[in-house]
Amino acid sequence: MEWEVVIGLEIHTQLNTKTKIFSAAATAYGADPNTQACAVDLGLPGVLPVLNKEAVAKAAMFGLAVDATINDGSVFDRKNYFYPDLPKGYQISQLAIPIVEHGKLEIALEDGSTKVVGITRAHLEEDAGKSLHEDFDGMTGIDLNRAGTPLIEIVSEPEMSSAKEAVAYMKKIHSIVQYLGICDGNMQEGSFRCDANVSVRRKGEMELGTRTETKNLNSFRFVERAINYEIERQIDVIESGGRVVQETRLYDADDDSTRTMRTKEEANDYRYFPDPDLLPVKLDADLLVQLQEQLPELPDVKQKRFCNQYGLNNDDAEQISASRDMADYFEQVVKYANGEAKMAVNWVSGELSGALNQNNLEIGQTQVSAERLAQLISRISDNTISGKIAKEVFQAMWSSDKTADQVIEEKGLQQILDIGELEAIVDKVVGENPKQAEQYLSGKDKVFGFFVGKVMQITKGKANPAQVNELLKSKLV
């Protein structure tokens, strides 16, 4: 039996405004509980919400980036339900008229083709607080610092057909919101998280299967695993004669499975209605023009430009343009390293990214500036050092503020370029190992590596690999 999978994502993106969407309290992450919650966030009686214009501008900017309609006169509604971390007993959201509608996004598929995923809508809303179930001895602590943090909920059309596609879509959105500078993209802190709607149907069936919604997935890996688990689970249910139940599920990262949170019957009736405390959102006449002017080069465009301008292949271009800061850094390196784009990509996404990850740093916090990295790359391309030695130099640069040249000089890492000196070493190695020479000559090509290794051992890696190969080939005849 062949199955078809239908996936739609709802991505909650926290907007990085200084203050909350309806109050003047700060939004910074990590403050002591309830120190960033004012009377409005606490839902005290009599206080009123006032819309943060920066949040509106940021939501509209997202709309522009995904080719969407931006509604003038979007309406805030109240979504009513009781929960201790929801101070007013309702969440201010947008239901009937969201600020952004009818967008689209192109994603790259594994087979190299592309696919356009529709974005149904993106609406503004306020985040809830957090319930802390540990540390309170059977009681629950409430932290309202997050309450009122602005969010856009980005809702896709149910147009993705595998977990991989869903992840590609989510990564693309993640990249765009960071490019736009409207979200810090920090998934661990919950700035970017998603709910996955998944259903399956037999290939050829017209009607959609019953869907489940898996909530609060805060890593790409979890999204992929949760969706794959859900697909398998739903197919199992149907194949064993059961029916998929419409419900909300939770993903458990510990045993990599999803479980029921609440069924449709238990679902809230949110009793949405327009919030009488807020007026429809009027967009200033020139806001969209201004935002359009501020719109940065987006990842897709940048990727294509990198291919054309620097001759990168698609994969490299995609990888390096996924983050705007990384792409900017890359372009700096290329500039200082006289156009060594391929090497720049390898170094930025290789050694540099590795070092950043290891130290849990963002590109903006790098220990090695683009200019310093560019000099290192130049020393490889002018044959002062080999690529292998360069890695050693990079490590030394990372833990100091020395330039590549200073490190090479201090450690005497310049390659041996004197052909006579190197020839003497090669002769010695060949002479001292007649048995291996015989093996090589009798057809065991692998033994060639043994000789290269020996030469490198004696030269401490400073021999130019190409020269060594050439000399060995001329001697082993």
Add this chain to the structure above:
Amino acid sequence: MHKLTVAQQAKALAAKEFSSEELVNHYIQRIESHDEQLNSFVTFTPEQAIENAKQADVRGKQGGILNGIPIALKDIFCTDGVKTSCASRMLDNFIAPYDAAVVTKLNQAGAVSLGKTNMDEFAMGSSSESSFYGVVKNPWDTERVPGGSSGGSAAAVAARLAPASMGTDTGGSIRQPAAFCGITGLKPTYGRVSRYGMIAYASSLDQGGSFGITSEDCAYMLQAIAGHDARDSTSVDQPVPDYVAGLNRSIKGLRIGLPEEFFQEGLDAGIAEKIQQACDVLKSLGCEIKPISLPNAKLAIAAYYVIAPAECSSNLSRFDGVRYGYRCENPKGLEDMYLRSRSEGLGEEVKRRIMVGAYALSAGYYDAYYLKAQKIRRLISEDYRAAFNQVDAVLSPTTPTTAFKVNEKSNDPITMYLSDIYTIGVNLAGLPGISLPVGFQQNLPVGMQLVSNYFEEQTLLNLGHQYQQQTDHHLQMPKEFE
């Protein structure tokens, strides 16, 4: 001193005939000796009042328009450091860390608060019987209700326990008690006065306003409280005219419409007669009286009792026992805490409206109730719009009957709701309205309502003032409180 109006007291203070401290002290004594009969105050703050009066005396002529004038605040306006209960057990322990915008403005104008007045719980009611702190009595007949929901503020002014007071009006909650208590009450245009810090009942209808002995006093109060406030998104950024200066304009040539729908069955004949006499006074002042029609007026109560409960069901969700307010003893879990805190903390009428509102908003009923009610609301607004193409003000009784007896209607919510028939449409349309005393029917005050176009409070105050120059109904005082 208590027979003087706010305007007269302001002049006397300016002329140093007496000090604010003396004036405030006088009212403190009156409250102490008379309020036991009325139960019009729930929180009385004499020490703070004296302190503020002394400061007002120091400010002297540098003070604002109400400098040194004592007032009372409906217990729905948050006051920094003084309990704000909304007459509910739910908020019996609630002290706001902020002042309502109206309170800030009154402080800036130099007014001195005597305390917080009793009301229907969360402003839901037309009789001030649903308060957690007990029933408020009408000073004209203490077996009768003062009207509601701002009954405490109205009774206090009628008994001269304060020269002026603040109320809120969601469906008639200023105008109806003003009528029942024989004083002047003004509900401004929706958006004219900031709702910040005013505990919400039905956000799209609630509006703060004032009670005074005279229309002139209401002009003084409105001058102090009107204006744009960035903290309330529904507050309108529109210049505030000089209301006091506008009082003396001639009303000659003003056109006044009598909606035929408001003079039909259900209206007490004695009240109809008083209204007719008032019309004659206005006519003698040069006003043109003509019949008009508000064809959808009869739908107002039905629409109101969907919209107001719908909004209240959501507005009152925050009272959940989690962060402040009443929490039940020994909750067995979250649901038990919600259930019992709200069941025990909220009164019957409040719970009734929450239930009605939640039902009207629920899936499958929303279109039939809430959306339908909103359509009616638009029709009612259009009726008034059409009327104001022909007239400058719409005149009617404020209420179909005079003050009813305590407990007479408290077990019959529908009859109670019908007592707001003339006032509710004004809230649905967001228009300003005033109630003026126009005489007595069996020793109980009768009120007349005037409604004008948006932001034309000055027309109402002007009409009221000119009418009150010719009459003395507003100067009558209940004997026991002279």
